Amino acid sequence: MLKGNKVGLRARHEDDIPVLRAELYDDVVNASRAEGGPWRPITPGSKDPRLVVDDKVQGVVPFSVVELDGGTLIGTATLWGIDNHNRAAHIGLGLLPSSRGKGYGTDVVATLCHYGFIVRGLQRLQIETLSDNTAMLRSAERNGFVREGVMRSSAWVMGEFMDEVLLGLLAQDWKPGSKV
Numbered sequence: 770m771l772k773g774n775k776v777g778l779r780a781r782h783e784d785d786i787p788v789l790r791a792e793l794y795d796d797v798v799n800a801s802r803a804e805g806g807p808w809r810p811i812t813p814g815s816k817d818p819r820l821v822v823d824d825k826v827q828g829v830v831p832f833s834v835v836e837l838d839g840g841t842l843i844g845t846a847t848l849w850g851i852d853n854h855n856r857a858a859h860i861g862l863g864l865l866p867s868s869r870g871k872g873y874g875t876d877v878v879a880t881l882c883h884y885g886f887i888v889r890g891l892q893r894l895q896i897e898t899l900s901d902n903t904a905m906l907r908s909a910e911r912n913g914f915v916r917e918g919v920m921r922s923s924a925w926v927m928g929e930f931m932d933e934v935l936l937g938l939l940a941q942d943w944k945p946g947s948k949v
């Protein structure tokens with residue numbers, strides 16, 4: 770397990786799936802804002818690749834996020850789009866509603882940076898998020914990510930086009946443990 774200050778990033782367990790499905794993926798607004806695609810219902814028991822991890826798939830590393838103190842499941846974190854030639858990847862995360870706004874997101878980003886830069890030897894990490902997602906923008910900026918641009922009207926979300934902000938962090942600019 771990867772350990773941050775408050776969170777642990779571990780493998781997906783079978784027991785995690787119904788909780789993540791109910792609290793993240795069955796929530797139409799949350800799923801529509803987070804996924805970059807249309808929400809659709811998931812058949813119970815199906816091998817939805819967003820939930821059921823295939824360890825053979827390269828290029829995506831999905832984690833379940835737990836509280837270090839007690840091990841309660843609080844969300845998901847993913848390193849995706851791993852490009853071993855350009856040594857770059859994207860990060861994404863989603864916390865259960867009851868676990869938001871408590872500093873966990875900032876710590877998840879820090880822990881994903883450790884995984885990307887130290888464990889995987891990457892040079893660049895990238896985040897795309899809706900321009901109104903203050904909590905995600907702050908979680909990224911607190912870890913040293915800088916805004917590199919705005920992708921205007923790039924996301925169709927619940928009846929409207931929204932802007933996305935692109936943030937990047939380079940290995941040489943990353944200061945482990947520092948919260949800017």
Ligand SMILES: CC(C)(COP(=O)(O)OP(=O)(O)OC[C@H]1O[C@@H](n2cnc3c(N)ncnc32)[C@H](O)[C@@H]1OP(=O)(O)O)[C@@H](O)C(=O)NCCC(=O)NCCS
Pocket residue numbers: 799802803861862863864865868869870871872873874875876897898899902903904905907908911
């Ligand atoms: C985005 C998300 C991962 C952030 O994690 P979090 O644990 O809620 O964020 P934190 O508690 O670490 O807060 C980070 C910062 O955002 C601020 N913040 C938190 N919730 C906020 C809110 N609802 N509105 C405005 N600011 C907020 C905090 O005050 C903190 O700011 P600071 O560093 O200046 O003190 C989490 O809210 C979430 O899972 N949201 C739904 C899914 C999602 O949007 N995922 C990202 C898709 S790209």
